[in-house]
């Protein structure tokens with residue numbers, strides 16, 4: 001368990017992290033999202049005592065990081081995969097880390113095997129590709145077999161096989177009851193990996209909620225219908241009080257209804273349907289909807305909503321009521 005209370009970081013007049021309070025719980029993968037410059041890396045650095053908070057606290061299983069005797073056995077982190085000593089082999093990089101945390105040398109071979117780097121264990125890490133460096137960083141995070149793991153952009157530079165591997169690794173580690181905290185800019189990937197989300201914007205907490213609730217609360221959900229008898233279908237829907245939007249290509253979009261209800265209504269009226277499908281926005285659309293006002297760096301002349309069909313933004317933290 002990781003607990004943040006009122007965590008704040010100022011750089012001069014800039015508030016990078018603004019009174020952040022949340023908990024990262026064991027047994028699930030928690031995604032950490034926010035637009036560029038939102039304060040994710042600063043927050044993660046403070047969690048690992050790599051940066052001092054201006055105010056507020058972070059507790060790792062109830063303790064401050066600097067009070068953990070052998071921190072790698074409590075919390076493993078991949079923050080910057082390039083932080084390894086390039087002149088040392090993959091094996092020696094991990095061995096140094098293991099020795100400083102009284103971790104047996106046999107564990108080095110185990111984690112190299114786990115991340116698929118056994119064949120290049122003796123090679124200097126400066127010759128590693130981005131993906132290999134990322135795997136080495138993940139190996140170092142796993143070295144102490146910690147209960148808590150933090151990954152900043154872990155799929156950066158990984159090929160599809162590597163992305164699949166890290167996704168399953170994170171899920172498996174969470175299923176073992178570990179606390180997994182992961183940031184990523186790849187929304188499609190996050191949607192497949194995370195169960196719970198912490199979203200920040202301009203250093204402030206915007207959401208602390210389950211993935212399903214986040215998408216539901218920040219996007220429009222509707223049923224899409226197509227029929228060769230479109231006009232009659234529209235009349236029937238109107239007569240039954242539904243709000244119908246013409247979506248082009250002969251499709252109608254109906255808000256606030258289930259596919260069951262609309263299918264039955266069509267059948268009662270002898271209407272043929274070619275399509276009846278529940279549509280829900282993606283995590284990416286929901287994310288852009290929520291963070292639109294908190295984006296620090298906009299590209300000029302670009303619609304940041306990317307055509308997301310959604311009502312006006314909802315502000316303030318959302319919560320599962322946990």
Ligand SMILES: Nc1ncnc2c1ncn2[C@@H]1O[C@H](COP(=O)(O)OP(=O)(O)OP(=O)(O)O)[C@@H](O)[C@H]1O
Pocket residue numbers: 011014015016034035036037038039040041042043
């Ligand atoms: N050492 C520093 N000195 C001054 N400002 C800083 C420093 N580190 C970060 N910042 C500022 O703090 C804010 C948060 O930065 P941070 O890197 O934590 O955001 P982020 O969410 O990780 O961004 P990204 O997604 O782009 O990596 C930014 O406005 C950044 O410019």
